Amino acid sequence: MQTTRNIPIVVGTRNRGKLREMQYLFKQFLPRLKNVQVTGLNAFPPMPAIAEDGASFHENARKKALAVAEHTGCMTIADDSGLEVDALNGAPGILSARYAGEHARDEDNNRKLLDALAGVPAHQRGAQFVCALAVALPGDLLGIFEGVCRGVIGTEPHGGSGFGYDPLFIRTDVGKTFAEMPQEIKNRISHRARAFEKAALIIVRYVDQQLTK
Secondary structure, three states, rough: OOOOOOOOEEEEOOOOHHHHHHHHHHHHOOOOOEEEEEEEEHHHHOOOOOOOOOHHHHHHHHHHHHHHHHOOOOEEEEEEEEEEEEHHOOEEEHHHHOOOOOOOOOOHHHHHHHOOOOOOOOHEEEEEEEEEEEEEEEEEEEEEEEEEEEEEEEOOOOOOOOOOOOOEEEEEOOEEOOOOHHHHHHHHHOHHHHHHHHHHHHHOOOOHHHHHO
């Protein structure tokens, strides 16, 4: 009897919230891929920190994907994502994760954002989450895909799920913050979901090729 082989795919993050979201996206967009084991960097020996010093989300995603693929020897999906606020000329942008400092917590970043928007009226609080998602094999970048999700920034946090700026980011068509939405709704409309959906074809081709070897 032939043993079913699992194909490892690595998400280039140690953030458990982001890993759970990616694992959910695999189930949502690629439900037929039963032979895939989606893991994060915590499943591998430590690797040197990757300096996210690119000038764009695309540059950082590319750098992370190639570095993690080289370290793990596996197909890697790595994204760089962040929040761009209209009234702040696109800030915090690529500095979203460290907006309030190099080791800032989500709460610190959210507080700084609210302070920066103090007094800004509701109609000027437009913002968008942007995700650049890179797919790579060791030494080979297969593609970079972008997803954007528009919304507005609230005046105080709401909701207990999600991570990052989710408690402040409101989708006006849903009337809830990302942190208030059920996971299945957020993961249908999020910036990361839109980027992942574009990357799905490359992932399927790779898995199918591995299973026929």
